[in-house]
Amino acid sequence: MMRRRNKTKSKKSHLRFRLNLLFFIAFLLLAILVAQLGYLQIVYGDRFETEIESTDKTVVSGNVPRGMIYDSQGRTLVGNQAENAITYTKSISIKSGEMLVTAQKLTKYLTVPDDKLQKQDIADYYLANTDHYKAVLKKLPRSQRYSASGDNLAESKLYHNASQYVIKKMKLKLTADQKQVALIYSKMSAAFQLSTVYIKDDKVTQTEIAEIGEHLSELPGIGVGTNWTRDYPNGNSISSILGTVTTEKQGLPADTLNEMLATGYSRNDRVGNSYLEKEYESILRGTKSQKQVTVNNNNQVLNEVTEYAGTKGSNLNLTIDSAYQTKVEQALNSNYTAAKKAGATGYSDGAYAVAMNPKTGAILAMAGLQNNTKTGKTTDDALGVINRTFVMGSIVKPAMVLGAMMDGVITPNSNTLPDDAIYLPSTPIKKSWYPAGTFSTMTAKRALEISSNTYMMHLALLEGNAKYTPKSYIKMDSDIFSKMRGYFEQFGLGYKTGVDLPGEVDGFLGSTTNEYNQVKYGSALDLSFGNYDAYTLMQVAQYVSTVANGGYRMEPYLVNSIQKTTTSGQKGAVIYQHDPVVLNQVAFTSAQLAVVKEGMNAVVNGTDSYGTGHTLAGLNPKVAGKTGTAQSFYYDQDNPTNPDPPETITHSFVGYAPVDNPKIAIAVVFPNFTTSSASSYLMNTAKQMFTDYFKINGNN
Template sequence: MMRRSKTKSKKSPLRFRLNLLLFIAFLLLAILVAQLGYLQIVYGDKFEAEIESTDKTVVSGNVPRGMIYDSQGRTLVGNQAENAITYTKSISVSSGEMLVTAQKLTNYLTVPDSKLQKQDVADYYLANSDHYKAILKKLPRAQRYTATGDNLPESKLYHNASKYVIDQMKLDLTAKQKQVAIIYSKMASAFQLSTVYLKDDQVTQTEIAEIGEHLSELPGVGVGTNWTRSYPNGNTISSILGNVTTEKQGLPADTLKEMLATGYSRNDRVGNSYLEKQYESILRGTKSQKQVTVNNNNQVLKEVTEYAGTKGSNLNLTIDSNYQTKVEQALQSNFMAAKRAGATGYSDGAYAVAINPKTGAILAMAGLQNNPKTGKITDDALGVINRTFVMGSVVKPATVLGALMSGVITPNNTTLPDDAIYLPGTPIKKSWYPAGTFSTMTAQRALEISSNTYMMHLALLEGHATYRPKSYIKMDNDIFSKMRGNFEQFGLGYKTGIDLPGEVNGFLGSTTNEYDQVKYGSALDLSFGNYDAYTMIQVAQYVSTVANGGYRMEPYLVNSIQKTTESGKKGDVIYQHQPVVLNQVAFTSAQLNVVKTGMYNAVNGTDSYGTAHALKGLDPKVAGKTGTAQSFYYDQDNPNNPNPPETTSHSFIGYAPADNPKIAIAVMFPNFTKSSASTYTMNLAKQMFTDYFKIEGKD
C-alpha cells in the first residue's frame, strides 16, 4: 500500500504541467485567432485599400524653342522635327531588365557609333546579374564587408565591383555588344519616369516600323519626335545667334544650381551663348505636365496630360538678313583683297557695324578674325562687342565737341595754330602732312583734313598748358579726366548696354608713369585717338550720338517678342522695344554744327587734303571721319620682342543722309602693314551705304 501511494504522487505533478502547457497554447491560439478576426472585421477594408493604393507623380516634358526672325520676318533660327526612338524609365525597372530590352532593341535599331567611357562599359557588363555576382566573389574581403563583418552598402559594393572591372578587366566588346552598351548607357542615364532619346537623328522608316511592331516586347521604348535647331539662312550672324546645348550636355556647369532651382532638369537643352542665352527664359517655353499614376508595385496604371505646354516665344530682330549678308560679303571681299595685296601679314581681322542713329537698332554686325601665323579666317561678329581697338582720328569730332563745351573755342572762333609739337626726347608730334604746311586751322578744316596738331592744341588749352617748343610741358593734373569725361558722354570706353552677353568696356591707358608723374605727352596722343582703345559698338554708339543731335541711344538687337500659336505661327506681340536714351550730351546746335560741317566736308568738300573724298558723289550724301592709328604687332609667342613690327589700324565712322541720318556705321581694319590699306576701309564704307539705301530705299 505504501508503494502505490508513492508512485501516484510522482505522476500527478507531471500530468498537471503538461495539461497546463496545453491550456496555455490553446489560450494563445485562441487569442491569435480572435485578434486576426478582429483585424479582418475592423481593419480589413483599410488594409485592402492600402494594398490597392496608388501614388500620383507629375512628369514634365520639353517643348520646341521659340524661333528667331530678322526684321523682315525671315527665319534665322527655326526648329526641325526629327523622328526619334525614346525610352521612358519606369520606377521599378532593374538593370537586368534594361539590359534585356537593350539587347532586343539592337535587332531593330542601329545607333550612331559613339565613344563609350570606361564606366559605361563597366555598367553594361555588371548589368548582367551573373557577371555582377562573379565579380563580387573576386573582390577582397575588405571590399565586401565592414570592419565589424557586416555587408557593405549596395552602392559601395557596386562601386568596388565597377572599379574592379575598369582596373582589372580589359573588355573587348564586339560590334553587337557595343551597340547594346550604347543603348543601355542611355537608358541608365534616365531618371525614374523621365524620357530620353535613344536615337533622334536619321531614324529610318524601317526602324520606326519594326520597333512599332515590337513595342510590347520593349517595355519603356517608344516612337516619337525630337527637334533640332535649323538655320535656313545659313551662317548669317551665326556667332551672334548663339547655340543650344545637346541633351547630353544639358545645363551649363557655371549656372547649374541656379537653373535647377528654377525648374530645369539636368539634361534640358538650353541656350549657352549670346542671343540664345540672353533670351533663354523667352525662347524655352513652358514644359508640358503629365500626371502618372502608379500602384504599390510601381507599375504605371494611367497617364493623363494635364498641361500640353506652350512653345517658346519668338524673337524679331532689328537686322535685315539681306543687308547683313551684303555687309558680310563686302567685309570678306575687301579683307581678302587686302590679303592678296600683302597688307594683312600682322592683321587680326576686320569689323563693321551699322546702326539706326535715332533708335539704337542694330542694322548689321560683321567681323572676321584672322590668325596672322596660320592665315585662318573665322567668323567673329562678336568682336564688335568684345574686342577693343585704338581707333585713331575717328575720335576727333568728340575732341572738338569737348573743347567747344568746355569753352576753349567757340562756334564763331575756332582758329588755332597748326604748329607741330616738339617735346624733349620724343619724336615730333604732328599730322600726317608735313610740319609747317598750315600756319593756322579752324575746327571745321581740322576735321576735314584730319589734323592731329589742331587736336593737340585743343588739349593744351583744356589743360591750361604752358608750351614752348623743345621744352617740357606742364598741364593740369586732371587733363585725362577732363578729356575722358567728354568722351564718356558719347559712350567711348564704357559698355553700351546692348542686349548680348559678353560686352566689354574699353581699355583706358595709364595716366601716370613709374614716377607717378602725369603723362602729358600721352594726353596729347589721346586728343587725336592714339591712346585709349574702344569697342566697335561703342564707336557706333558715339557716331550715332553725333548724327542724331546728342542723344546717346542704347543699342539693341531684339525689336519685339511674339507668342507662338498652337499651329506654330507667330501670335500676339508681348513685348515691343522702345528706344532708350542713356544720356543727352550738353552741346548746343551751333557747337554741333561745327563738327557736322567738318564731317560733311571730309567727304564732300573741295580741299585737296580731305580724307574721305572716296565717298563723294554717293546719293544720299554722307558725312564721315576717317581714322588711322599707329600700332605695333604683339606676338604672344614673343611678347618681349624689342623691335615689334610697326602696323597701322584704319577706321571710319559716318552717317547718311547727312541732313537726316537713317544709318550710322563704324568700320575697322586693324594692324595693316601698308598705308594704302585705308582704301579697303573706304571701299567697305561705300558698299555699306550703297547697299543699305538700295535695299531700304532712299526715302
C-alpha cells in the first residue's frame, strides 16, 4: 500500500511541473509581445500616427468649353454661353444619409428648377433616411429579406426590395420643400465617386452664390463654379446641319458608349450628338482640365487644386456665308408659302435648295423645308439635301447627252436624230411634253434647250443597239441599264458625294428586271430622261458642278479650316486647311462638253419659243441651266396600298453662273406638286439664289 501511495504522489508532482512550465512559457510570450508593442510605440509611434492621419490624392478630370463654329466671314454660328453654377463633387464611400443632410442644408440657400421626379428618385430620397430604411425593411415579407436557405439577402437586393415597397405600397406625396431636397439629392446620388456634377447651372442668382459661398464649410462637396451652354448668336439658321450637344443628364450616346469610355470620356460628358457637332467631336471637345483632389482617411474631400485648366476645343470655319444662307432660306420659304397659298402643295412634302462652288466643292448654302401633308406645318429640314432622294426628271439630260457622245453613238458634229414618239404594246405613248409630231428631227443642243424626252429615248435606243419597230416589243442589249448608269455615275448621280456630314444616303436605283427576270427596256427609256432613278439634291449639285467646271467631280465640304483657341479665348493658329478633292474626271472631250454647255446656255438665254428656262434670262451675270419635271405619285403612309394614288409632279432645276467662268452652281427641287404651273415658284427661288449671291459677292 505504501508503494502505491508514493506512485500516485509522483504522478501529481510531474503534472504540476508541466502546468507550471506552460504558465511560464505563456508569461514569457506575453512579456515578449508587450515588449515588442512598447518598442513599436516608442520607436515608430509617430510614423504610424502620421500614416493613420495621412491623405490620398486623386486626379479628377473636368470638362472645358467646346470649340466655336464660324461662317465663312468669321461670324459666330455656334458659341458658348458661360453660366454660374453650383457643383457637387462626390466623396469616396460617402453614405446616402450624409448626402441627404447636405441636400437638406443646401435647400436653405438654393432653389432648383421644378423638374419631374421619377418614382425611383422619390424612393431613393425617402430611404436615404436610415430610420426610414430600417422601418421599411421590417415591413418586408421574410422572402424579401432572406434567401431560401435562411441567409440574409445581399444589401443591393434588400435595397431594391425596399425601394419597390416604397414605390408600390407607400405612394409618397412630397411637399414642395421635400421635393426640393429630393431633386438635389437625386443629382448628388447620380454622381460617380470623385466626379463633379451640376446641382444648378441655369439662372443661378448672385444671392444664391453669395449665401452658398459663406456656408461651404457646412456643405461637404458643394462648390461654386461655372458651366457653359451652346449659344447661337445668328439664330437657328442651319441648326439641323450644325447638330446638337447632349446634356449632362443625357451623357454619352448609348450606341457609342463603350467606345467613348475607352477613349477617356466620362458617362455624363456632353458630346456632339448629331451632324457637324458629332462629325467633328474630337476637334470640338478640347482637352479636359486636371484637378487634384485630396481625400483624408475618412474618404472626405479636404481640398481641390487645379493642376491643368484644360484647353478649349478647336474652332470650325465653315464654307457657308450666313448672310447668303439666310437669303436662300428666305427665298425657299417665301416661294413655297406662295405655292401653298395657291393650292399647289396639297401632296407636297417639302422643298430643297443647295449652292456650291463648282471649282472647289465648297458648299455655299443648303436649305430645306419639310411639309406635313396632314397638318400643313413646315419645319426646317436642310439635311433633306443629303438624306432624301427624288426622281428629278429632265435635269439629267446633259449627262445623257454627254454619255451618248462618250459612247460614240453621236458626235459634236453629227447629233441630229428623229424626234418621233415611242410606241410600245400595252404602254401609253412615250413622248415629250409637247405634242407628238411637233418636230421631225432634233439636234442635241436643241433637245436640251426645249427638253426633248424623245431625243433622249432615241439616244438610249442607239446605246442599247435596239431593234425597234413602232407598236412592237422593244429589244436592246441587256446591259443598257449598267451602260447608262455607268456614265451617270461618273457625274456622281446615284452615289454618295463624300460630303463631311454623317447621314448621307445613296441614290435609289430602280429595278432592271421584272418578275419574270426580263430586262425592263421600257424603264430604260424612262431612265434616259430622268423619270426612273432617284437622287439626293447634293448629288445633283455635284453633277452640275462637274459640268460647270469642265469635268472634275469635286467632293462637297462644309468645313473649310480648323483653328486652335488661344488662352484668351480668341482664334489661334490654323491647324487644318481643306484642300479641294477631285474624286474623278469625266472622260468627255472639250468639243463634247461645248455642245452641252451651249444647250444649257440656250435653256435660259435662247430664243426658241419652246425653251424651258427663260424665266432666268436677263440675269447679270448670265446663267446656264436645265429644268426638270418628273411624274410621280403621292405615297400616303396611312394608306400605302392605295390602288389609285394621286398623281403629282416634281419640279427641279440645276444651273451655274457666270456662263463663261462659273463661280456658283445651284440645285433646287420642289417635289410632289399638284400642277405643272407650280414650276414658276421653283424658278423664282433659283432666280433669287443667283441674284442674292452676286449682290453679296459682286459680279467679278
